Amino acid sequence: MSSLRQLGLVRILFFSCQFLFMARGPFFSMWSEVPVALWYPNGLMSLIADPALVQSYLPTLVTFWKVSFLFVILGLGYKYVAPLNVLAGFFIVNFSHSFGSQIHIYLPIVLASLPLAFSPAGAKYSLDSLILKNRMATPNEKAVKLTLFNMRLVFCVVYFSAGLSKILRGGLSWVTGDSLRNYLISAPLNYPEGYHIGKELAWNIALYDWPILCRVLAGLTLILELSAPLALLGRGYSVVIITCLMIFQISIYLTVLVNFISYLPLYVVWIPVFYSYFKDWRHRRARS
Amino acid sequence: MFFQKIFTVIIILGTVVAHFRNEDFFPFSNYPMYSRVFETDQKTHGYDIKGVNYDGTERSIFVFRYLYPLWSYALQTSLLAEEDDQKINLKLNAVLKMHNDRLPLGDPRILAGMRIYEVKLDWPTIVDNLRRTKKFEGYLGTDRKILYEAVR
Numbered sequence: 085m086s087s088l089r090q091l092g093l094v095r096i097l098f099f100s101c102q103f104l105f106m107a108r109g110p111f112f113s114m115w116s117e118v119p120v121a122l123w124y125p126n127g128l129m130s131l132i133a134d135p136a137l138v139q140s141y142l143p144t145l146v147t148f149w150k151v152s153f154l155f156v157i158l159g160l161g162y163k164y165v166a167p168l169n170v171l172a173g174f175f176i177v178n179f180s181h182s183f184g185s186q187i188h189i190y191l192p193i194v195l196a197s198l199p200l201a202f203s204p205a206g207a208k209y210s211l212d213s214l215i216l217k218n219r220m221a222t223p224n225e226k227a228v229k230l231t232l233f234n235m236r237l238v239f240c241v242v243y244f245s246a247g248l249s250k251i252l253r254g255g256l257s258w259v260t261g262d263s264l265r266n267y268l269i270s271a272p273l274n275y276p277e278g279y280h281i282g283k284e285l286a287w288n289i290a291l292y293d294w295p296i297l298c299r300v301l302a303g304l305t306l307i308l309e310l311s312a313p314l315a316l317l318g319r320g321y322s323v324v325i326i327t328c329l330m331i332f333q334i335s336i337y338l339t340v341l342v343n344f345i346s347y348l349p350l351y352v353v354w355i356p357v358f359y360s361y362f363k364d365w366r367h368r369r370a371r372s
Numbered sequence: 373m374f375f376q377k378i379f380t381v382i383i384i385l386g387t388v389v390a391h392f393r394n395e396d397f398f399p400f401s402n403y404p405m406y407s408r409v410f411e412t413d414q415k416t417h418g419y420d421i422k423g424v425n426y427d428g429t430e431r432s433i434f435v436f437r438y439l440y441p442l443w444s445y446a447l448q449t450s451l452l453a454e455e456d457d458q459k460i461n462l463k464l465n466a467v468l469k470m471h472n473d474r475l476p477l478g479d480p481r482i483l484a485g486m487r488i489y490e491v492k493l494d495w496p497t498i499v500d501n502l503r504r505t506k507k508f509e510g511y512l513g514t515d516r517k518i519l520y521e522a523v524r
Contacts, residue, residue: 114441119466124453127398178398184453185446186396194399195386199379230376234383241387246403248391254409266410269499272508273418276444278436286506292499340406 087228090356092208094232096157097352098200099169102193103153105345107173113146115139115180124184138179149173159210170194170201189346192242196350199234203227233316235353240312242350243329247309259306265291265298271341280341288339308332315354319361326354417492419448420516423471424485424523433486438471451488457520464488464522472524488520 085093116139123135132138152169155161177194181187204223206212213220250258257263268288275283282288291298308328315325330351333344386400394402410416421444422430435444442450451463468486475482492515502508 111441117470118442119463119470121459121463121466122450122453124450126396129398174399180441181398183442183446184450185442186401186449187446188396188401188403188405191396191399191401195383198382199376202375202379224373227373227376230373230380234376234379237380237383241383242403245387245391245401246405246407249402249404249407252391253404253407257409258407261409261411263406263408263410266495267406269502270410272502273498274445276508283507289503289506292503342405 085356085360087225087232088204088208088223091203091205091228091231092159092210093356094235094353095159095162095200095205096209097355098197098235098349099153099157101349101352102173102197103150103157105348106190106193107146107150107153112149112176112180113143115183116142118183122183125182126186127178127181129178129182135179135182142176142179145172146176149176156206159206159212162206162210162212166201166206170197173197189344192238193346193349196235196238196353199231203231205231232353232356235350236316239350239353240315243309243312247306247312250306250309259299259302262295262298264302264305265295268292268298268339271339275341282338282341285338288341291339305332319357319364322354322357323361326351326358416495417490419452419519420489420491421447421451422487422489423483424487426484430487433471433483438474438481439467442467451520460488460520461522464520468522468524483524485521485523487518487522489516490519491516 118139120136120139125132125135129135149169149172152165152172155165156169174194174197177190181190204227207220207223254263269292271288272283291301308325311325312329315322333347336342337344387402390396390400390402394404396402421433421435423433424430433439433447435442435447439447447467451460451467454460464486468483471486472482494515
């Protein structure tokens with residue numbers, strides 16, 4: 085699969101997942117109802133003098149953002165609509181992060197969408213390519229590859245940063261002590277409301293009785309998180325590391341109760357890598 | 373190509389700066405969740421936010437239902453983001469108003485007040501309780517004192 089086709093596929097999957105798992109519901113427009121007294125600006129939002137005024141326009145902006153997903157997924161006017169979609173998303177998510185609480189799962193999605201918006205991702209599998217046909221300029225192959233690299237870089241940086249923070253803040257005692265064991269059992273304190281399959285299974289409570297196993301899992305967590313950048317080195321590394329990270333996320337969901345569904349747009353960035361790896365593997369097997 | 377090179381630099385530099393500053397600045401973070409050492413025998417403290425009924429009794433607030441898009445943890449971090457007592461009281465009053473404004477007049481769920489407690493957690497007691505009941509039943513058997521209070 086050529087890089088341009090990979091980018092076209094990533095565009096469809098990334099924006100579809102972002103819409104389905106992040107933008108679809110009322111969550112972002114509801115920040116218009118949060119009292120201004122809670123305003124605690126983050127990043128560029130410090131420049132806003134009157135957050136109440138922004139709140140009055142927020143539902144309209146969110147509606148525009150949601151509608152623009154249709155255009156970027158179909159690849160209609162991509163060159164113009166994608167930057168607007170991503171900048172609107174950047175503003176909306178940044179605004180919702182400016183009331184004193186952080187939702188870390190949304191940060192890498194916003195960051196990864198920036199290189200995608202300013203790339204020729206609309207050149208394949210798009211309405212633009214059907215309408216304009218031969219009138220579209222051939223995109224620079226290196227720029228296409230670098231776009232995919234940047235999105236994968238964001239993915240790796242997230243896990244590597246989480247591992248590095250454990251080393252910098254906790255040191256090796258994060259592994260050799262009872263930290264993971266206590267985080268596991270304290271999970272219901274952080275998520276007291278509503279149904280969660282993890283609460284039903286109560287594996288976090290069962291694991292508490294296995295302190296050595298918890299330390300082994302803590303060590304594996306640290307190794308895996310710090311190994312994430314290896315996924316950028318080659319397809320073989322990517323397949324192993326990304327599969328392990330996916331299993332790791334599912335385990336976190338079932339034990340520490342942290343939902344990772346909003347991360348799915350980042351995982352789809354690796355689908356072309358898996359596809360080409362297994363295609364080659366099948367060819368090699370058929371030949372031998 | 374130029375834009376993509378710039379993005380590569382931004383992604384790496386932004387992350388380095390987030391680690392260096394040890395705090396988030398949108399959309400960069402050092403992803404510090406669960407990175408603190410959490411030992412078994414340590415006595416730790418936390419915060420509990422309660423609603424006050426008109427008869428003076430207290431009840432838990434179903435944050436996700438009545439204060440959406442906030443949820444329990446977000447409400448706590450939003451209220452306590454700054455250390456200024458006056459600002460925290462102002463925020464608590466605003467949240468109480470938001471809660472009551474979302475309910476119809478005369479609704480029995482309308483609150484007379486809201487309180488933020490500081491709770492000193494006796495970790496072994498909480499762990500025993502969780503292991504026995506397999507669910508969180510509130511901060512049972514802990515020392516608690518009112519830090520902030522809002523009255524309608």
